[in-house]
Amino acid sequence: MPKCIIDGREVEFTPGQNLVEVAKKVGIQIPFFCYHPGLTVVAQCRMCAVEIEKMPKLQTACSTPAADGMVVKTRSEKVIQAQKATMEFLLINHPLDCPVCDKAGECDLQDFSFKYGDAYSRYTEEKRTYLDLDMGPVIKKNMNRCIHCTRCIRFGTEVAGIHEMVAVRRGNSTEITTVDGRPLETDYAGNYADLCPTGSLTLKDFRFKKRVWFLKRTSTICEGCARGCNMTIHQDNNVIYRCTPRENMEVNKYWLCDEGRFNFRYVNEESRVTVPMARGEVDWDAALAAARNALSGKKVAVLVGSDLTQEEAQLLLQFVPRHLGEAPLYHFGTPGIRSPQxxxxxxxxxxxxxxxxxxxxxxxxxxxxxxxxxxxxxxxxLVRGGRARLPELKGVVTVGVGVFRADEAQGFAAVLPGASFAEKDGTIVNFEGREQHLRRAINPPGQSKLLSEILMVWANSKGGTHV
Ligand code: SF4
Ligand code: SF4
Ligand code: FES
Incomplete structure (x- = not known):
């Protein structure tokens, strides 16, 4: 493998890798704004300047592929000076409103300004200001904080396949906006907030809800469809505030769709049934008795949500023959989608x-x-995790186990409240047969229990077996 030297350290690299990525391998950070590994390289912010032996001028690390024997300095006097100058330039119009900005705490502009910038600015002119711009249901734009890195424009054209996001005018008047102020028409709009290196593009759903340093993060998988995008749940005090993508080049690269990103809302919903029910709120013993009575002596079928994990389904495959006799099991989840084909x-x-x-x-x-x-x-x-669409059932007595809204559970003989995807550990298998793991980010709310607990209590309670 070819090798280069960065800040005196020898690093092996794969041909084609740029200096930002190669430096990362040995824990050397080269600051950057316009570069994003999932987008084309434009080398326009100049923040990633490095000194390369035998080259008279500083080079941009994002657009320079490593070469065998190359000697690179990322912290030389010349580089430090250039970084300070770039930061001063990028901040001339910036409002420095970190105390009221949602990005504070996870903002590249804030962090790099602190680490590589100067506390002093020579800019005494009036800063340009804009009103916030509504970019549709997902994104709000604050142009005052924008540094024209164009990541958002490139994401639109290269990934989302839309052309609404554009740069208009030139020089100091450059503005990143949408054509005629139109909303962003894409199902992937949330990614704009993730990839913006400043607080210029923020998620409406998350704005002003929580300071990011209060959030605890759990790496898990999106349950929104059979792809199983890798994501992180951010919660505080058992409430989920947002979900963000986690890089997995083989599954979702750097992105999440909006449906998956905001799917967590039902977990926090007030109408979710979180106490045992039997035509009204009851305790667990009464709800279990009502569930058993409702099924007792009847011809039963078991419908298993395809939002359950492998472990949960396996438990049901053992539980049903023991406690519900010959009852057949079927999976359900999406109208019209009955098989992998x-x-x-x-x-x-x-x-x-x-x-x-x-x-x-x-x-x-x-x-x-x-x-x-x-x-x-x-x-x-009827057993489900929370996302599977309920089939229409007429003329049968129904017992629900899992996550239901109050209106969905109306008419059920009993509801035994269960855990959503964010409240349990387990394995799911995506459309390519890839096994991935859900991780518990919060506890089941109210009196809800894990399916394993519910089945155990059922099996061990008085009259647990009715056949
Ligand atoms: S809005 Fe954000 S991503 Fe878009 S150009 Fe401005 S700083 Fe870059
Ligand atoms: S983020 Fe979207 S595409 Fe990815 S698994 Fe979730 S719903 Fe599917
Ligand atoms: S990150 Fe290299 S020039 Fe912007």
């Missing part, structure tokens, strides 16, 4: 047609998609 790409970026995460896993366990109840079925045990 139905699960096609839903767009040209990430989304899949199966709107639940574990259709492919449940099929591997031998479950088949639900079409209709076998004739003579009198009762249904």
């Amino acid at each position: 139905d699960d096609m790409p839903a767009d040209r970026i990430l989304k899949r047609k199966s709107k639940t995460a574990n259709l492919h896993g449940l099929e591997k366990l031998g479950l088949k998609g639900f079409e209709a109840l076998p004739s003579g079925t009198q009762a249904v045990l």
